[in-house]
Amino acid sequence: MALTPMIGEGQLRVTHEAPSEPPDTRSWLDGAIVFDHRRWSCREAELTWTAPSHLIVLTHTGKTARTRVSCSGELVYDGRDGPGALSFIPAGVERSGSYREADLVYSALWLDHAQFKREGSAETLPILVNRADAVITTLLTALHDDIAHGSKPDTAYVEHLAAVAMHRVMALDGAKPPPATHGALGKVTLRRVQEYVEERLGGEIRLSDLAALADMEIDSFARRFRAATGMAPYAFVIERRICRAEQLLANADHEIALIAARLGFSSQSHFTTAFKRQRGMTPRAYRQQLFS
Structure with missing residues (x-):
C-alpha cells in the first residue's frame, strides 16, 4: 500500500485507498540515507510503526481532514495536515497515527541511526509533528527536484544535506545546536x-x-x-x-x-x-x- 513506511515494522489499516503512481525512491550509503517521494490518498487510515532510522517528512501539497499522532503512547498532535507541514520522528520511537480524508504529496527522508548517531539519540532528539521550517523545506524540495529531473545527487551532497537537516531539527525544538568549531582546516x-x-x-x-x-x-x-x-x-x-x-x-x-x-x-x-x-x-x- 502507498502509505506503508519503507523502513521498520508495525501495523497498518487503510480504507478506500486511491490508486497512485509508484513512489520515487533513491538511496545512498548502502541504504543509510533513503529518500522517498510519493502521493497518498485514502478515506481513512491507522498505523503503528517503529523504525531503526530517524524520519523527516515534508508535505508538499494536499491536506487531511484530521490527523492525530501519538509517540510512545503520548498524543503529540491533533489537527490537520497541509502544505509545508514538517515532522521528525527519532529512531526507535513508536509512532501511532490516524488520518481522515487524506490526499497528500510528500517526501520522506530516512536517516540510519547508526550513521547519524553523533547527532543525538532517541532520548535527546525532539519529536516534532506538523511544524514548519523554511530551510528543511528548501533542502527536501531541491533534492526532489534534482531527482525528478533525472539526476542522482552526489553522496557527499546528500550527506551534507542530511546533517544540515538534523541540525535544524534541534533548532526547531528550541535546543541549542551543537557548538560550532571555529576556524579553518589546518x-x-x-x-x-x-x-x-x-x-x-x-x-x-x-x-x-x-x-x-x-x-x-x-x-x-x-x-x-x-x-x-x-x-x-x-x-x-x-x-x-x-x-x-x-x-x-x-x-x-x-x-x-x-x-x-x-x-x-x-x-x-x-x-x-x-x-x-x-x-x-x-x-x-x-x-x-x-x-x-
Whole structure:
C-alpha cells in the first residue's frame, strides 16, 4: 500500500485507498540515507510503526481532514495536515497515527541511526509533528527536484544535506545546536583531504569518509572545510571533477559518455547538467570552443 513506511515494522489499516503512481525512491550509503517521494490518498487510515532510522517528512501539497499522532503512547498532535507541514520522528520511537480524508504529496527522508548517531539519540532528539521550517523545506524540495529531473545527487551532497537537516531539527525544538568549531582546516589536514578526493574522482566520495580523515563530525568538518576553501565539500568534489573533465575534453578521442563514467557521474545527462551549471556551457560546446 502507498502509505506503508519503507523502513521498520508495525501495523497498518487503510480504507478506500486511491490508486497512485509508484513512489520515487533513491538511496545512498548502502541504504543509510533513503529518500522517498510519493502521493497518498485514502478515506481513512491507522498505523503503528517503529523504525531503526530517524524520519523527516515534508508535505508538499494536499491536506487531511484530521490527523492525530501519538509517540510512545503520548498524543503529540491533533489537527490537520497541509502544505509545508514538517515532522521528525527519532529512531526507535513508536509512532501511532490516524488520518481522515487524506490526499497528500510528500517526501520522506530516512536517516540510519547508526550513521547519524553523533547527532543525538532517541532520548535527546525532539519529536516534532506538523511544524514548519523554511530551510528543511528548501533542502527536501531541491533534492526532489534534482531527482525528478533525472539526476542522482552526489553522496557527499546528500550527506551534507542530511546533517544540515538534523541540525535544524534541534533548532526547531528550541535546543541549542551543537557548538560550532571555529576556524579553518589546518593545511596538513586540508591537503590530505584534497589528495583523497583527487585519487577518487571516478568513484563515490562520501562526506563521512572525508570527515573521518580529519577526525571530525560531519557538520564540524563541513564548516571548517568551507572556511578553508570557500566552498562546501560536495561543491569542491564537483569542481574537481569538472576541472578533470576539461582536461579530458581537450583530447578529441575521449567520448563524452566515457568521460562522464570515468569521473563518477551517474549518466552523460548528469555530467552535462553539472558541467553547464559550473561552466555555463555543455561539454560538447566547450570542446567545440577548444577546437574552433
